Amino acid sequence: MPRPTGRLMATYRDQGIVLRSYKLGETDRIIHLLTQGRGKVRAVAKGIRRPGSRFGGRLEAYSHVDLQLYEGRNLDIVNQAELIAPHAAVRTDYARSACASVMAEFTDLVAQEGERDNALFLQLRAGLQALEAEPEDPSVFVDAFLLRAASIVGFHVFTSACAICRAPGSHAFLSVRAGGTLCPDCAPPGTRAVDPAVIEAVALLARPGDWAALPGLARDGGEVRRTAASYARAFVEHHLDRTFRAYEAVPRP
Numbered sequence: 001m002p003r004p005t006g007r008l009m010a011t012y013r014d015q016g017i018v019l020r021s022y023k024l025g026e027t028d029r030i031i032h033l034l035t036q037g038r039g040k041v042r043a044v045a046k047g048i049r050r051p052g053s054r055f056g057g058r059l060e061a062y063s064h065v066d067l068q069l070y071e072g073r074n075l076d077i078v079n080q081a082e083l084i085a086p087h088a089a090v091r092t093d094y095a096r097s098a099c100a101s102v103m104a105e106f107t108d109l110v111a112q113e114g115e116r117d118n119a120l121f122l123q124l125r126a127g128l129q130a131l132e133a134e135p136e137d138p139s140v141f142v143d144a145f146l147l148r149a150a151s152i153v154g155f156h157v158f159t160s161a162c163a164i165c166r167a168p169g170s171h172a173f174l175s176v177r178a179g180g181t182l183c184p185d186c187a188p189p190g191t192r193a194v195d196p197a198v199i200e201a202v203a204l205l206a207r208p209g210d211w212a213a214l215p216g217l218a219r220d221g222g223e224v225r226r227t228a229a230s231y232a233r234a235f236v237e238h239h240l241d242r243t244f245r246a247y248e249a250v251p252r253p
C-alpha cells in the first residue's frame, strides 16, 4: 500500500484551559489555550460563531477542556472539544470574572508556545477552582495567583531571607525592585521598616499550594491585606514589565 501523502495533517490530544479568544473572519474564532502538554497553543475553532456550532459553549473563557487538534503551520485547528470543567460560575459573576481575567491575562503573557509547563497549568486550574467555589472575597486569590505564578516563571518573592545577600531570617524591609525582604545592611538608607504582619501576609500569598488559608487573610487582613495586595501587584508588574489591564476591574473590600 502506498503511504498517503500530501494534505494529511497530524492530530494530537491534550487538555487545555481557554485563556482568551477573538473573532476571525465571519464565523471562526482564534482561541488561546494553556495546554498541559504543549504550553500555550493558539488554535482556530472553525464555525464556532455559527448557530448550532458543534463546539456549543465548550470553548468559552476559563473552560477546562479535553481537546483534539490538527497541527497547523502557524495556528492549530480545534477538531473536538469536550468539557472537563466549564467554570461557568466564574464567567457569570462580575467579581470572579474580573479575577479570572487577570489570571488568564497573566498566563497568556508568560506561557510559551511549545514549552510544557505543568506547574503553571496546575496553578491556573487551582486558581480557577478557588474562584469557582464562591469565595467571599475573590480578590485575595488573584493576589496569591500572581505571586505564585510569577515564582513558577522565575520571579520569586523572598520573604524568609534577604533578597540581595540571602541572609536568612525575617527582615523588616520590603522592596519591589529587589524582589522581597531586605536585611538592614542591604536596605537603602531611609527605607522604612514595614509591619511584620504585612510580610507574613505576602509570604502567605506567595506560598505554593496554600489556598485554604487565603479566605482568613481576606477576612481579617484590613490594612495589612491591602498593603500586601499592593505589593503583590507592584512586584509582578515591575518584574514582568507589564501592567495588567484587568487588575483595576477586580472589586476590593
Ligand SMILES: [Zn+2]
Binding pocket: 162, 163, 164, 165, 166, 167, 182, 183, 184, 185, 186, 187
Ligand atoms: Zn542583605
